[in-house]
Amino acid sequence: MSAVLELAPLRAADGAAVEALLDAAFGPDRRGRTAYRLREGAEPVAALSFAAFDEAGALAGSLQCWPILLAADGGNCHSLVLLGPVAVAPMRQGEGIGRGLMCAALAAADDVGVPALALVGDAPYYGRFGFDASRTAGWRLPGPWEPSRLLARFAPGAALPARGLLVPALPRAADWA
Ligand SMILES: CC(C)(COP(=O)(O)OP(=O)(O)OC[C@H]1O[C@@H](n2cnc3c(N)ncnc32)[C@H](O)[C@@H]1OP(=O)(O)O)[C@@H](O)C(=O)NCCC(=O)NCCS
Numbered sequence: 001m002s003a004v005l006e007l008a009p010l011r012a013a014d015g016a017a018v019e020a021l022l023d024a025a026f027g028p029d030r031r032g033r034t035a036y037r038l039r040e041g042a043e044p045v046a047a048l049s050f051a052a053f054d055e056a057g058a059l060a061g062s063l064q065c066w067p068i069l070l071a072a073d074g075g076n077c078h079s080l081v082l083l084g085p086v087a088v089a090p091m092r093q094g095e096g097i098g099r100g101l102m103c104a105a106l107a108a109a110d111d112v113g114v115p116a117l118a119l120v121g122d123a124p125y126y127g128r129f130g131f132d133a134s135r136t137a138g139w140r141l142p143g144p145w146e147p148s149r150l151l152a153r154f155a156p157g158a159a160l161p162a163r164g165l166l167v168p169a170l171p172r173a174a175d176w177a
Contacts, residue, residue: 005060005097007104010049017059018051025087034143035120038082039066040168045081047112050104052088052097061088063101065109067169068118070139072161079169080152080160081109083119102129106153115158118166120149129153138163 010018022030030036048065066082083105088097106129109117119126120141123133131151139150142165154160 005055005100006053007100008051008053009046010044010051010062010064011046013051013053013059013062018062021059021062021089022085022087024090026085030085033120034141034145035082035084037142038068038166038168041170042066042068042168048081048083048105048108048114050101052101054092059089060092061097061101062086063105065105065117069167069169070160070164071167072164074161074164076161078115078160078164080116080118081114082166083117084121086121098125106130110155114155116152116154116160118150118152120145121151123148123151126151135160135162140165142167 044064045067050063051059052061054060063086064084068080068082070078070080072078086098086101088095088101106117117131118136118139119131121131123131130153132153133148133151135154136150136152137147138161141150
């Protein structure tokens with residue numbers, strides 16, 4: 001079944017509906033995940049965050065991106081973007097909604113010159129979008145993580161330090177575009 005839905009900026013979605021969708025996709029204990037510590041005090045990057053609405057106008061999927069920093073072991077801080085969570089309503093999974101959200105976010109990230117996006121997630125899924133763990137082995141998170149699930153996608157020619165700690169970015173850094 002193909003999904004011809006409306007993709008829109010995330011701000012078009014009701015915040016409570018987004019939270020309910022995330023609970024349905026990940027379970028209510030999702031907030032204990034380390035990735036959430038990287039989002040503390042920040043707002044999603046508006047230009048890189050999207051919602052999908054079904055034919056009846058109900059929220060069917062969402063993708064959020066967040067500003068984060070790589071605090072390099074050498075001392076400098078480098079801006080990048082944390083992608084996720086990506087969630088599709090359980091009844092609508094497997095219809096291409098996730099792919100549509102990912103393509104929208106990655107195209108927008110490329111348009112505004114984001115050097116790298118990082119995420120914590122399933123490599124078999126995100127690998128198809130250019131994410132892998134080949135350059136993240138020296139990155140650390142403010143909580144437990146599985147190294148094989150810390151993935152990144154770099155813009156062509158972009159480089160970031162090989163070793164450092166990922167931390168939340170200041171709220172004022174939330175606007176890339
Ligand atoms: C993962 C998720 C966002 C994908 O969205 P979706 O709209 O269902 O996916 P699409 O229809 O665009 O793509 C379906 C493809 O992704 C694959 N896929 C879905 N979840 C996967 C996973 N966790 N690992 C590997 N592949 C996965 C499917 O097998 C299918 O593969 P195919 O195209 O080769 O048949 C959605 O299923 C979801 O919300 N899952 C629960 C939350 C979650 O796990 N989120 C992120 C993963 S860390």
